[in-house]
Amino acid sequence: MTFRTRRSTLVVATTSAALVAAGLVATPAGATTDPDPSSFASGVTTKEVLRHLEALQDIADEHGGTRASGTPGYDASGDYVQGLLEDAGYDVERQPFDFVHTETIAATFLVGAAPVEVIVMEYSPSTAEGGVTAPLRALPADDPTPGCEPTDFDGSVAGTIVVVSRGVCAFGDKQAHATAAGAVGVLVSNNEPGPLVGTLGGPVEGAPAGGISQEDGVALRAQLAADPALPGTLDLRQLRENRTTFNLIAQTPHGDPDNVVMLGAHLDSVVEGPGINDNGTGSAGVLQTALELAWLGQPTQNAVRFAWWGAEESGLLGSLEYVASLDEAQLAQITGYLNFDMIGSPNYVIGVYDADQSTYQAPVAVPPGSESLEQVFTDYFDGTGQPWVDTEFSGRSDYQGFIEAGIPASGLFTGADDVKTEEEVALFGGTAGIPHDPNYHAAADDLANVDLKALKINSRAIAFATLSLATDPSPLDLTDNG
Numbered sequence: 001m002t003f004r005t006r007r008s009t010l011v012v013a014t015t016s017a018a019l020v021a022a023g024l025v026a027t028p029a030g031a032t033t034d035p036d037p038s039s040f041a042s043g044v045t046t047k048e049v050l051r052h053l054e055a056l057q058d059i060a061d062e063h064g065g066t067r068a069s070g071t072p073g074y075d076a077s078g079d080y081v082q083g084l085l086e087d088a089g090y091d092v093e094r095q096p097f098d099f100v101h102t103e104t105i106a107a108t109f110l111v112g113a114a115p116v117e118v119i120v121m122e123y124s125p126s127t128a129e130g131g132v133t134a135p136l137r138a139l140p141a142d143d144p145t146p147g148c149e150p151t152d153f154d155g156s157v158a159g160t161i162v163v164v165s166r167g168v169c170a171f172g173d174k175q176a177h178a179t180a181a182g183a184v185g186v187l188v189s190n191n192e193p194g195p196l197v198g199t200l201g202g203p204v205e206g207a208p209a210g211g212i213s214q215e216d217g218v219a220l221r222a223q224l225a226a227d228p229a230l231p232g233t234l235d236l237r238q239l240r241e242n243r244t245t246f247n248l249i250a251q252t253p254h255g256d257p258d259n260v261v262m263l264g265a266h267l268d269s270v271v272e273g274p275g276i277n278d279n280g281t282g283s284a285g286v287l288q289t290a291l292e293l294a295w296l297g298q299p300t301q302n303a304v305r306f307a308w309w310g311a312e313e314s315g316l317l318g319s320l321e322y323v324a325s326l327d328e329a330q331l332a333q334i335t336g337y338l339n340f341d342m343i344g345s346p347n348y349v350i351g352v353y354d355a356d357q358s359t360y361q362a363p364v365a366v367p368p369g370s371e372s373l374e375q376v377f378t379d380y381f382d383g384t385g386q387p388w389v390d391t392e393f394s395g396r397s398d399y400q401g402f403i404e405a406g407i408p409a410s411g412l413f414t415g416a417d418d419v420k421t422e423e424e425v426a427l428f429g430g431t432a433g434i435p436h437d438p439n440y441h442a443a444a445d446d447l448a449n450v451d452l453k454a455l456k457i458n459s460r461a462i463a464f465a466t467l468s469l470a471t472d473p474s475p476l477d478l479t480d481n482g
Protein backbone atom coordinates (compact mmCIF):
# COMPACT_ATOMS: atom_id res chain seq x y z
CA MET A 1 0.00 0.00 0.00
CA THR A 2 1.51 3.26 -1.05
CA PHE A 3 0.38 6.74 -0.43
CA ARG A 4 0.87 8.67 -3.61
CA THR A 5 2.18 12.03 -2.51
CA ARG A 6 3.95 12.81 -5.76
CA ARG A 7 1.06 11.92 -8.00
CA SER A 8 -1.23 14.02 -5.84
CA THR A 9 0.88 17.09 -6.33
CA LEU A 10 0.73 16.68 -10.10
CA VAL A 11 -3.02 16.31 -10.04
CA VAL A 12 -3.38 19.46 -7.98
CA ALA A 13 -1.23 21.27 -10.52
CA THR A 14 -3.71 20.31 -13.22
CA THR A 15 -6.69 21.16 -11.09
CA SER A 16 -5.38 24.55 -10.04
CA ALA A 17 -4.33 25.42 -13.55
CA ALA A 18 -7.72 24.43 -14.89
CA LEU A 19 -9.48 26.55 -12.32
CA VAL A 20 -7.26 29.52 -13.05
CA ALA A 21 -7.82 29.07 -16.80
CA ALA A 22 -11.55 28.91 -16.23
CA GLY A 23 -11.35 32.13 -14.28
CA LEU A 24 -12.69 30.45 -11.16
CA VAL A 25 -9.78 31.48 -9.00
CA ALA A 26 -7.26 34.23 -9.24
CA THR A 27 -3.65 33.29 -9.81
CA PRO A 28 -2.02 33.74 -6.40
CA ALA A 29 0.50 36.55 -6.56
CA GLY A 30 3.99 35.14 -6.85
CA ALA A 31 2.76 31.56 -6.62
CA THR A 32 4.83 29.30 -8.75
CA THR A 33 4.43 26.00 -6.93
CA ASP A 34 1.49 23.92 -5.84
CA PRO A 35 0.82 23.12 -2.21
CA ASP A 36 3.27 20.66 -0.79
CA PRO A 37 2.20 18.85 2.39
CA SER A 38 5.68 18.95 3.94
CA SER A 39 6.19 22.68 3.55
CA PHE A 40 2.57 23.28 4.57
CA ALA A 41 3.25 21.30 7.75
CA SER A 42 6.44 23.24 8.51
CA GLY A 43 4.41 26.44 8.38
CA VAL A 44 2.53 25.42 11.54
CA THR A 45 4.40 26.84 14.53
CA THR A 46 4.16 26.05 18.23
CA LYS A 47 3.61 29.73 18.91
CA GLU A 48 0.41 29.83 16.86
CA VAL A 49 -1.02 26.64 18.34
CA LEU A 50 -0.05 27.75 21.84
CA ARG A 51 -1.93 31.01 21.28
CA HIS A 52 -5.17 29.01 21.02
CA LEU A 53 -4.36 27.10 24.22
CA GLU A 54 -3.71 30.36 26.06
CA ALA A 55 -7.06 31.64 24.87
CA LEU A 56 -8.83 28.48 26.08
CA GLN A 57 -7.03 28.73 29.44
CA ASP A 58 -8.18 32.36 29.77
CA ILE A 59 -11.73 31.26 28.96
CA ALA A 60 -11.62 28.56 31.64
CA ASP A 61 -10.18 31.04 34.17
CA GLU A 62 -13.02 33.45 33.44
CA HIS A 63 -15.70 30.76 33.76
CA GLY A 64 -15.10 28.87 36.98
CA GLY A 65 -12.20 26.75 35.78
CA THR A 66 -14.13 24.62 33.31
CA ARG A 67 -15.10 24.50 29.63
CA ALA A 68 -17.56 21.63 29.97
CA SER A 69 -20.43 21.39 27.49
CA GLY A 70 -23.53 23.14 28.75
CA THR A 71 -21.49 25.71 30.72
CA PRO A 72 -20.54 29.29 29.74
CA GLY A 73 -16.90 28.18 29.38
CA TYR A 74 -17.87 25.86 26.54
CA ASP A 75 -19.95 28.52 24.83
CA ALA A 76 -17.02 30.95 25.01
CA SER A 77 -14.70 28.27 23.61
CA GLY A 78 -17.10 27.85 20.70
CA ASP A 79 -17.22 31.61 20.14
CA TYR A 80 -13.41 31.72 20.04
CA VAL A 81 -13.06 28.94 17.45
CA GLN A 82 -15.98 30.18 15.36
CA GLY A 83 -14.67 33.75 15.36
CA LEU A 84 -11.25 32.80 14.02
CA LEU A 85 -12.77 30.50 11.38
CA GLU A 86 -15.13 33.21 10.18
CA ASP A 87 -12.29 35.75 10.08
CA ALA A 88 -10.45 33.30 7.81
CA GLY A 89 -13.46 33.08 5.49
CA TYR A 90 -15.26 29.92 6.59
CA ASP A 91 -19.01 29.57 6.93
CA VAL A 92 -19.45 27.92 10.31
CA GLU A 93 -22.44 25.79 11.21
CA ARG A 94 -23.48 25.44 14.84
CA GLN A 95 -25.27 22.13 15.30
CA PRO A 96 -27.25 22.32 18.56
CA PHE A 97 -28.35 19.27 20.55
CA ASP A 98 -29.81 18.48 23.97
CA PHE A 99 -28.04 16.35 26.52
CA VAL A 100 -28.04 15.59 30.24
CA HIS A 101 -25.41 17.63 32.05
CA THR A 102 -24.14 16.10 35.29
CA GLU A 103 -22.18 17.63 38.15
CA THR A 104 -21.19 16.08 41.47
CA ILE A 105 -22.70 17.82 44.50
CA ALA A 106 -21.66 15.36 47.23
CA ALA A 107 -19.61 12.17 47.36
CA THR A 108 -18.85 10.82 50.83
CA PHE A 109 -18.78 7.31 52.20
CA LEU A 110 -18.32 6.35 55.84
CA VAL A 111 -17.54 2.81 56.94
CA GLY A 112 -18.69 2.99 60.52
CA ALA A 113 -17.31 6.47 61.19
CA ALA A 114 -14.22 6.20 58.96
CA PRO A 115 -14.27 8.05 55.61
CA VAL A 116 -13.47 6.09 52.43
CA GLU A 117 -12.97 7.84 49.10
CA VAL A 118 -15.90 7.40 46.70
CA ILE A 119 -16.58 8.83 43.24
CA VAL A 120 -20.20 9.16 42.18
CA MET A 121 -20.96 7.42 38.87
CA GLU A 122 -22.13 9.59 36.04
CA TYR A 123 -25.95 9.60 35.73
CA SER A 124 -26.32 8.13 39.25
CA PRO A 125 -29.51 8.80 41.16
CA SER A 126 -28.93 10.87 44.30
CA THR A 127 -29.34 10.04 47.96
CA ALA A 128 -31.19 12.43 50.23
CA GLU A 129 -29.11 15.30 51.58
CA GLY A 130 -26.92 13.89 54.35
CA GLY A 131 -26.98 10.45 52.76
CA VAL A 132 -28.35 7.09 53.78
CA THR A 133 -27.09 4.93 56.66
CA ALA A 134 -27.61 1.18 56.19
CA PRO A 135 -25.97 -2.20 56.73
CA LEU A 136 -23.11 -3.01 54.36
CA ARG A 137 -23.10 -6.20 52.27
CA ALA A 138 -20.39 -7.47 49.93
CA LEU A 139 -21.04 -9.89 47.08
CA PRO A 140 -18.50 -12.74 46.83
CA ALA A 141 -15.19 -11.45 45.47
CA ASP A 142 -14.53 -14.66 43.52
CA ASP A 143 -17.65 -14.53 41.29
CA PRO A 144 -16.29 -14.61 37.70
CA THR A 145 -19.27 -12.45 36.58
CA PRO A 146 -19.62 -10.16 39.60
CA GLY A 147 -23.10 -8.71 39.90
CA CYS A 148 -23.90 -9.40 36.27
CA GLU A 149 -26.84 -11.74 36.91
CA PRO A 150 -29.97 -10.61 38.78
CA THR A 151 -29.62 -13.70 41.02
CA ASP A 152 -26.24 -12.46 42.29
CA PHE A 153 -28.23 -10.09 44.48
CA ASP A 154 -30.31 -12.25 46.84
CA GLY A 155 -32.85 -11.22 49.48
CA SER A 156 -30.12 -10.27 51.97
CA VAL A 157 -29.24 -7.26 49.80
CA ALA A 158 -32.57 -5.47 50.44
CA GLY A 159 -32.11 -2.30 52.46
CA THR A 160 -28.30 -2.47 52.33
CA ILE A 161 -25.41 -0.64 50.71
CA VAL A 162 -24.02 -3.42 48.53
CA VAL A 163 -20.42 -3.72 47.37
CA VAL A 164 -19.71 -5.53 44.08
CA SER A 165 -16.51 -5.95 42.08
CA ARG A 166 -15.90 -4.28 38.73
CA GLY A 167 -15.74 -6.47 35.64
CA VAL A 168 -17.45 -8.39 32.79
CA CYS A 169 -20.68 -6.36 32.57
CA ALA A 170 -21.55 -2.66 32.53
CA PHE A 171 -21.79 -0.66 35.76
CA GLY A 172 -25.36 0.07 34.73
CA ASP A 173 -26.22 -3.66 34.79
CA LYS A 174 -24.86 -4.05 38.33
CA GLN A 175 -26.76 -0.96 39.46
CA ALA A 176 -30.00 -2.19 37.86
CA HIS A 177 -29.75 -5.65 39.48
CA ALA A 178 -28.88 -4.12 42.87
CA THR A 179 -31.85 -1.76 42.56
CA ALA A 180 -34.20 -4.63 41.68
CA ALA A 181 -33.03 -6.49 44.79
CA GLY A 182 -33.87 -3.48 46.97
CA ALA A 183 -30.36 -2.11 47.71
CA VAL A 184 -30.30 1.50 48.90
CA GLY A 185 -26.82 2.09 47.49
CA VAL A 186 -24.32 0.26 45.30
CA LEU A 187 -20.55 0.59 45.35
CA VAL A 188 -18.37 -0.94 42.66
CA SER A 189 -14.84 -1.77 43.81
CA ASN A 190 -12.10 -1.45 41.20
CA ASN A 191 -10.47 -4.59 39.82
CA GLU A 192 -7.14 -2.84 39.29
CA PRO A 193 -5.19 -0.41 41.50
CA GLY A 194 -6.51 3.12 41.85
CA PRO A 195 -9.85 4.90 42.15
CA LEU A 196 -12.81 3.99 39.94
CA VAL A 197 -14.48 6.57 37.72
CA GLY A 198 -17.56 5.12 36.06
CA THR A 199 -20.71 5.93 34.16
CA LEU A 200 -24.11 4.26 34.24
CA GLY A 201 -24.44 5.02 30.53
CA GLY A 202 -27.45 7.29 30.87
CA PRO A 203 -29.84 8.68 33.50
CA VAL A 204 -31.37 5.87 35.58
CA GLU A 205 -33.45 5.61 38.74
CA GLY A 206 -32.96 3.41 41.77
CA ALA A 207 -29.92 2.90 43.96
CA PRO A 208 -27.29 5.67 43.98
CA ALA A 209 -24.00 4.26 42.63
CA GLY A 210 -20.35 5.07 43.24
CA GLY A 211 -16.89 3.68 42.65
CA ILE A 212 -14.24 2.84 45.24
CA SER A 213 -10.63 1.75 44.80
CA GLN A 214 -9.50 -1.84 44.71
CA GLU A 215 -7.49 -1.27 47.90
CA ASP A 216 -10.51 0.14 49.75
CA GLY A 217 -12.66 -2.71 48.44
CA VAL A 218 -10.28 -5.32 49.82
CA ALA A 219 -10.09 -3.54 53.19
CA LEU A 220 -13.87 -3.22 53.37
CA ARG A 221 -14.39 -6.93 52.70
CA ALA A 222 -11.92 -7.78 55.49
CA GLN A 223 -13.77 -5.47 57.90
CA LEU A 224 -17.11 -7.05 56.98
CA ALA A 225 -15.71 -10.54 57.51
CA ALA A 226 -14.75 -9.50 61.05
CA ASP A 227 -17.93 -7.52 61.72
CA PRO A 228 -20.88 -8.47 59.46
CA ALA A 229 -23.12 -5.87 61.15
CA LEU A 230 -20.87 -2.94 60.18
CA PRO A 231 -23.01 -0.01 58.93
CA GLY A 232 -22.13 2.44 56.18
CA THR A 233 -23.25 5.97 55.37
CA LEU A 234 -23.37 6.93 51.73
CA ASP A 235 -23.97 10.49 50.55
CA LEU A 236 -23.95 10.59 46.75
CA ARG A 237 -25.64 13.50 45.09
CA GLN A 238 -25.41 14.65 41.50
CA LEU A 239 -27.00 17.45 39.56
CA ARG A 240 -28.66 15.99 36.44
CA GLU A 241 -30.03 18.67 34.19
CA ASN A 242 -31.19 18.85 30.57
CA ARG A 243 -29.06 21.40 28.73
CA THR A 244 -28.31 22.38 25.15
CA THR A 245 -24.84 22.42 23.63
CA PHE A 246 -23.47 22.34 20.09
CA ASN A 247 -20.92 21.10 17.57
CA LEU A 248 -19.08 23.48 15.23
CA ILE A 249 -18.72 22.38 11.59
CA ALA A 250 -16.85 24.20 8.81
CA GLN A 251 -15.85 23.12 5.31
CA THR A 252 -13.54 24.50 2.66
CA PRO A 253 -15.51 26.30 -0.07
CA HIS A 254 -13.52 24.48 -2.74
CA GLY A 255 -12.67 20.84 -3.39
CA ASP A 256 -14.89 17.93 -4.39
CA PRO A 257 -17.85 17.86 -1.96
CA ASP A 258 -18.34 14.16 -2.73
CA ASN A 259 -14.85 13.36 -1.44
CA VAL A 260 -14.64 15.04 1.93
CA VAL A 261 -11.66 14.62 4.22
CA MET A 262 -12.97 15.22 7.73
CA LEU A 263 -11.05 16.18 10.87
CA GLY A 264 -12.50 16.38 14.36
CA ALA A 265 -11.56 17.21 17.94
CA HIS A 266 -13.78 17.54 20.99
CA LEU A 267 -13.88 21.07 22.30
CA ASP A 268 -15.42 20.36 25.71
CA SER A 269 -13.56 19.71 28.94
CA VAL A 270 -14.73 17.75 31.96
CA VAL A 271 -16.53 19.74 34.66
CA GLU A 272 -13.54 19.23 36.99
CA GLY A 273 -10.98 21.20 34.98
CA PRO A 274 -10.01 23.52 32.12
CA GLY A 275 -9.22 20.66 29.73
CA ILE A 276 -6.14 22.17 28.10
CA ASN A 277 -4.44 18.92 27.11
CA ASP A 278 -7.82 17.12 26.95
CA ASN A 279 -8.75 18.47 24.54
CA GLY A 280 -7.59 22.04 24.01
CA THR A 281 -4.59 20.54 22.23
CA GLY A 282 -6.54 18.60 19.61
CA SER A 283 -8.96 21.51 19.15
CA ALA A 284 -6.06 23.94 18.66
CA GLY A 285 -4.21 21.66 16.25
CA VAL A 286 -7.27 21.21 14.05
CA LEU A 287 -8.07 24.93 14.25
CA GLN A 288 -4.57 25.96 13.15
CA THR A 289 -4.71 23.58 10.18
CA ALA A 290 -8.09 25.01 9.18
CA LEU A 291 -6.69 28.54 9.34
CA GLU A 292 -3.51 27.65 7.44
CA LEU A 293 -5.57 25.95 4.74
CA ALA A 294 -7.68 29.07 4.32
CA TRP A 295 -4.61 31.30 4.21
CA LEU A 296 -3.01 29.01 1.62
CA GLY A 297 -5.69 30.32 -0.72
CA GLN A 298 -5.43 27.45 -3.19
CA PRO A 299 -8.18 24.97 -3.99
CA THR A 300 -7.57 21.34 -3.15
CA GLN A 301 -8.79 18.27 -5.03
CA ASN A 302 -11.05 17.16 -2.17
CA ALA A 303 -13.09 19.23 0.23
CA VAL A 304 -11.93 19.38 3.85
CA ARG A 305 -14.46 19.50 6.71
CA PHE A 306 -13.55 20.43 10.26
CA ALA A 307 -15.52 19.61 13.41
CA TRP A 308 -15.26 20.63 17.04
CA TRP A 309 -17.47 18.30 19.05
CA GLY A 310 -19.55 19.10 22.12
CA ALA A 311 -20.27 16.76 25.04
CA GLU A 312 -17.60 14.19 24.20
CA GLU A 313 -16.95 13.88 27.91
CA SER A 314 -20.60 12.95 28.47
CA GLY A 315 -20.33 9.92 26.16
CA LEU A 316 -19.20 11.05 22.67
CA LEU A 317 -22.58 12.77 22.35
CA GLY A 318 -21.74 15.49 19.82
CA SER A 319 -20.03 13.24 17.29
CA LEU A 320 -22.73 10.57 17.63
CA GLU A 321 -25.39 13.25 17.13
CA TYR A 322 -23.60 14.49 14.02
CA VAL A 323 -23.20 11.05 12.42
CA ALA A 324 -26.85 10.25 13.19
CA SER A 325 -27.91 13.48 11.49
CA LEU A 326 -26.41 12.42 8.14
CA ASP A 327 -28.31 10.35 5.58
CA GLU A 328 -26.68 7.56 3.54
CA ALA A 329 -25.66 9.90 0.73
CA GLN A 330 -24.11 12.38 3.15
CA LEU A 331 -22.23 9.62 4.97
CA ALA A 332 -20.90 8.36 1.64
CA GLN A 333 -19.44 11.80 0.91
CA ILE A 334 -16.99 11.44 3.82
CA THR A 335 -13.87 9.71 2.54
CA GLY A 336 -12.26 9.43 5.94
CA TYR A 337 -12.35 10.83 9.45
CA LEU A 338 -9.26 11.87 11.44
CA ASN A 339 -9.63 12.24 15.21
CA PHE A 340 -7.43 14.29 17.53
CA ASP A 341 -8.14 13.88 21.22
CA MET A 342 -5.08 14.85 23.33
CA ILE A 343 -1.97 15.62 21.28
CA GLY A 344 0.19 17.31 23.94
CA SER A 345 0.26 14.94 26.92
CA PRO A 346 3.04 15.89 29.37
CA ASN A 347 4.43 12.32 29.54
CA TYR A 348 3.60 11.66 25.92
CA VAL A 349 3.85 8.94 23.34
CA ILE A 350 3.35 9.72 19.67
CA GLY A 351 0.44 7.38 19.03
CA VAL A 352 -1.31 6.62 15.74
CA TYR A 353 -4.65 4.79 15.83
CA ASP A 354 -3.89 1.19 14.96
CA ALA A 355 -6.19 0.72 11.97
CA ASP A 356 -4.35 -2.32 10.63
CA GLN A 357 -4.56 -3.82 14.14
CA SER A 358 -0.91 -4.82 14.03
CA THR A 359 -0.64 -4.24 17.80
CA TYR A 360 -4.21 -4.03 19.15
CA GLN A 361 -7.23 -6.06 18.15
CA ALA A 362 -9.95 -3.40 17.91
CA PRO A 363 -13.16 -4.12 19.84
CA VAL A 364 -15.15 -3.01 16.80
CA ALA A 365 -14.78 -3.54 13.05
CA VAL A 366 -12.39 -0.93 11.64
CA PRO A 367 -13.61 0.03 8.16
CA PRO A 368 -11.42 -0.80 5.15
CA GLY A 369 -9.39 2.19 4.05
CA SER A 370 -8.48 3.12 7.60
CA GLU A 371 -5.06 1.52 7.05
CA SER A 372 -4.37 4.07 4.32
CA LEU A 373 -5.15 6.90 6.72
CA GLU A 374 -2.93 5.38 9.39
CA GLN A 375 -0.12 5.10 6.87
CA VAL A 376 -0.29 8.80 5.97
CA PHE A 377 0.77 9.52 9.55
CA THR A 378 3.25 6.68 9.93
CA ASP A 379 4.95 7.47 6.60
CA TYR A 380 5.20 11.10 7.65
CA PHE A 381 6.76 10.20 11.00
CA ASP A 382 9.09 7.67 9.39
CA GLY A 383 10.11 10.27 6.83
CA THR A 384 10.96 12.82 9.51
CA GLY A 385 12.75 10.30 11.76
CA GLN A 386 10.04 10.60 14.42
CA PRO A 387 9.37 7.44 16.46
CA TRP A 388 5.70 6.48 16.88
CA VAL A 389 3.66 3.69 18.41
CA ASP A 390 0.27 2.17 17.69
CA THR A 391 -2.62 3.34 19.86
CA GLU A 392 -5.80 1.35 20.26
CA PHE A 393 -9.21 2.04 18.72
CA SER A 394 -10.66 1.64 22.21
CA GLY A 395 -14.04 3.26 21.61
CA ARG A 396 -13.08 6.11 23.93
CA SER A 397 -13.25 9.00 21.49
CA ASP A 398 -15.21 10.57 18.65
CA TYR A 399 -14.06 8.27 15.85
CA GLN A 400 -16.48 5.69 17.28
CA GLY A 401 -19.62 6.94 15.53
CA PHE A 402 -17.75 7.20 12.24
CA ILE A 403 -16.30 3.69 12.24
CA GLU A 404 -19.67 2.31 13.32
CA ALA A 405 -21.10 4.01 10.22
CA GLY A 406 -18.43 2.36 8.06
CA ILE A 407 -16.33 5.49 7.53
CA PRO A 408 -12.55 4.86 7.52
CA ALA A 409 -10.82 6.58 10.43
CA SER A 410 -7.46 7.28 11.99
CA GLY A 411 -5.87 9.97 14.11
CA LEU A 412 -3.28 10.79 16.73
CA PHE A 413 -3.18 10.39 20.51
CA THR A 414 -0.44 11.14 23.04
CA GLY A 415 -1.93 9.17 25.93
CA ALA A 416 -4.25 9.72 28.92
CA ASP A 417 -4.54 7.52 32.00
CA ASP A 418 -2.42 4.59 30.82
CA VAL A 419 0.94 4.20 32.53
CA LYS A 420 4.10 4.86 30.50
CA THR A 421 6.33 1.86 29.91
CA GLU A 422 10.14 1.61 29.83
CA GLU A 423 9.89 0.83 26.10
CA GLU A 424 7.97 4.07 25.55
CA VAL A 425 10.55 6.01 27.58
CA ALA A 426 13.27 4.59 25.31
CA LEU A 427 11.39 6.00 22.30
CA PHE A 428 10.05 9.31 23.63
CA GLY A 429 11.76 10.12 26.94
CA GLY A 430 9.59 10.98 29.92
CA THR A 431 8.91 8.96 33.05
CA ALA A 432 8.01 5.28 33.25
CA GLY A 433 5.48 4.10 35.82
CA ILE A 434 3.26 7.19 35.80
CA PRO A 435 0.40 8.03 33.40
CA HIS A 436 0.93 9.70 30.05
CA ASP A 437 -1.16 12.52 31.50
CA PRO A 438 -0.97 12.53 35.31
CA ASN A 439 -3.55 15.35 35.34
CA TYR A 440 -6.06 13.58 33.11
CA HIS A 441 -9.58 14.91 33.78
CA ALA A 442 -8.29 16.94 36.75
CA ALA A 443 -8.24 20.62 37.69
CA ALA A 444 -4.49 20.67 36.93
CA ASP A 445 -5.03 19.93 33.21
CA ASP A 446 -3.93 23.50 32.52
CA LEU A 447 -1.42 25.28 30.27
CA ALA A 448 1.46 23.82 32.30
CA ASN A 449 0.14 20.32 31.55
CA VAL A 450 1.13 20.39 27.87
CA ASP A 451 4.36 19.16 26.30
CA LEU A 452 5.21 21.69 23.61
CA LYS A 453 7.38 19.28 21.64
CA ALA A 454 4.57 16.75 21.34
CA LEU A 455 2.19 19.58 20.47
CA LYS A 456 4.44 20.75 17.65
CA ILE A 457 5.11 17.26 16.25
CA ASN A 458 1.42 16.42 16.16
CA SER A 459 0.17 19.80 14.95
CA ARG A 460 2.49 19.49 11.98
CA ALA A 461 1.39 15.90 11.40
CA ILE A 462 -2.25 17.07 11.30
CA ALA A 463 -1.40 19.70 8.71
CA PHE A 464 0.62 17.23 6.66
CA ALA A 465 -2.07 14.56 6.66
CA THR A 466 -4.81 17.07 5.87
CA LEU A 467 -3.13 18.52 2.81
CA SER A 468 -1.90 15.09 1.66
CA LEU A 469 -5.40 13.65 1.77
CA ALA A 470 -7.00 16.81 0.39
CA THR A 471 -4.76 16.78 -2.67
CA ASP A 472 -4.94 13.04 -3.38
CA PRO A 473 -7.57 12.05 -5.96
CA SER A 474 -7.87 8.57 -4.43
CA PRO A 475 -6.56 8.74 -0.89
CA LEU A 476 -7.82 5.34 0.18
CA ASP A 477 -6.39 2.11 -1.14
CA LEU A 478 -9.21 -0.33 -0.52
CA THR A 479 -7.56 -3.30 -2.20
CA ASP A 480 -4.71 -3.71 0.23
CA ASN A 481 -5.30 -4.70 3.83
CA GLY A 482 -1.89 -3.55 4.94
Ligand SMILES: [Zn+2]
Pocket residue numbers: 266278279312341342
Ligand atom coordinates in the same frame (compact mmCIF):
# COMPACT_ATOMS: atom_id res chain seq x y z
ZN1 LIG B 1 -10.65 13.80 25.31
